[in-house]
Amino acid sequence: MTIEEGAKFVAAAYAIILAVLMLYYVLSARRVNTLKRDVQLLEQEVQRRQIGAGGAGGE
Amino acid sequence: MAILRKDLIRELRTREMIISMILFVLLAMVIFHYAFSVKEDADLTYFTGGMLWVTFIFAMLLGLNRSFAQEKDERCLDGLLLCPVDRVTIFLAKTAGNLVFLLIIQVVAVPVFTLFFVSRSYVGDLVPFLIVMLLADVGICALGTLLATISMNTRSRDLLLPIIFLPLIVPVLIAATGATTLIFAEGAGFGDLLARVLFLLGFDAVFLVAAYGTYDFAIGE
Amino acid sequence: MKQLVSAPVLFVGAGIFLVTGLLLAFLYAPIDASTMGYSQKIFFYHAPIAETALVAFGVAFVAAILYLRSQDPRWDRLGVVSVRLGLVFSLLVMATGMIWGKAAWGTWWDWEPRLTTFLLVCFLYVAYFVLRSVVEEEQRRATFAAVFSIIAFIDVPITFFATRFLPAGMHPTVITMGGTGMPGSMFVSFFISMIGMTLLLVALIRRDLAVEELKDRVADLKNSIGG
């Protein structure tokens, strides 16, 4: 097998590794952002309700 | 041990289990025969070990599900857990019960399979074969009992068991099949089998210890 | 311990090591003289990824033991996260392994001990997630998952050992990992990539842990609003 032929396989292998890792990184980064936003929204909602109910309700 | 005796009485009383298992084994043999009859006078000697162990493992799956389904159905497990016995004792009793069950299957299956499929006489090699079989059985039953305990406590019970059991039991399958084939096909003596026998022994020891450490958690609160 | 190194630093560190390892692999390390030829370059990430996958499962194993001792849900989260990452890395191992196999031996799949073991590892840890998905109650799910994770991790080396009993495949030439057959330059680049991958794993575990914590937080908040 020549270097050129081998290079194709090597390139394919590294491309897959890079693609999967990048994809995973991006997806999990997006998850973090969405969840952070959700938490913020929910916390606001909880606060709003607590004010509305005069501090009633635990946790 | 009381649990073991109770399970045996129950099996003997209902009989459904043993009878259907024996039928299962015989049918498996017939099906293997058809599946492998690809050319005339095909010698299946080299495949008998594999067929046997595949049959045993699948039969065991059915048996494991059954042995816990009954405990779960009428909440008998609660009754068992109320008793002043260690959880590990329950594990050992259940493992022993499943071992008896597997041995009964093997008593039927081994003569029948070998009669039909093995071309050379292996009577002289019976002792090494029995040792290999027993060691593999202990591993299968110990690991199987632990995993069946977990799976019966989940929503999908009998569907889950094969998925978690089969990948874990592969090492036993490899070693037992290899040893069995060596015995049936080549009349291998202890010398050739030593590595596999030791391996099975190690497997049994490791998973008995692992089960000892984790069974309290597996049986649930 | 958690705040010791921030996540970006970890990611950047991992990146630096990985790129360095890669550059060294291509520019510094010699082209393998044996039949492998140029395709042997795959090894420089393939093996570190394999090692990292096992490290991830090892982390899950330790987390499982700690969970069973403490019943602290944080260990369960660490377990899930590690297993998931281990699974991603294992799939990469298989993919690159197959490509390598095709390049070096002309076949996509060979029942070679290491590859076979990783196939089973994939099945095992997919089963881990199946198990988790069929238990609703959280403590119970965590407990069962921990028990399974312990058993599975014990099973991995045993499986690898057992695959040695299989009749030898058609390609007995496998890279021996022991440093003996490896020229120094190769070893350096390999080792740097290994550090890089491990750092990446740590960074991703941390990131995913944050995700899981946030998820729990969201669920808690929803619960408190709903109830």
Next chain:
Amino acid sequence: MSDSPDGQEGAPPLEIEVEGLRKTFGRREVLKGLSFSLERGGFLSIFGPNGAGKTTTLRVLATLLTAGGGTVRVAGHDVRDDPMPVRRTVGLISHNPMLYLDLTAQENLRFYGDMYGVDDREARITELLERLELSHRRHDVVRTYSKGMRQRLAIARAILHRPRVLLLDEPHSGLDPRAVDILDGLLTEIRDEHTFVMVTHNIAKGLEWGTRLMIVEDGRIVYERAAGVDPESFSAVYREHVQEGSVL
């Protein structure tokens, strides 16, 4: 705190001590810090709507569940650290009979007798089957039993090892009047030898037997007192504390 069960003279020793008992299932906190105690020979009736945590409490006492927090002692033994003596001390009767349907009454009892290590197993079994009017069916498989008969056999199973503490989880539910009579007759017979904790929806039965009354709602004790109220006023109290329906 650590006084031995039979430490004090005069007042009967405490058979059950529960302090700050907590338990969560997933995110749901089912028990939010229960504290109560019961002296030897007492009869505690626990009322409350479905899902209030009554059965969970009972299962913790029986060592079937581990407490999430707090301490629970039965007969002086910690339920978590020292479960074996607790298991020997308690018997549990619930709506699940916990019997093996493919075994006969005798085989079931023999099995449990072995598990508990009952010395005079055969004599004890004969005695119990006699008392529960099951002798004539002792060699029949439990599968053929009626619900009432199974429940009676379940009682035999629960008291086979002569437990000092009996935990009853809705023992009257699903029983025909005849079976209720037998159960009550049996309770009367064994009342003096045992300490009881009964979880029930049945206010009349609970008041009839109880020396202490307790209402649990949403994982908390909302009402507790010694016995001696008439059913009407207790029903009123119950309604006052428990808004939701399910009052029987």
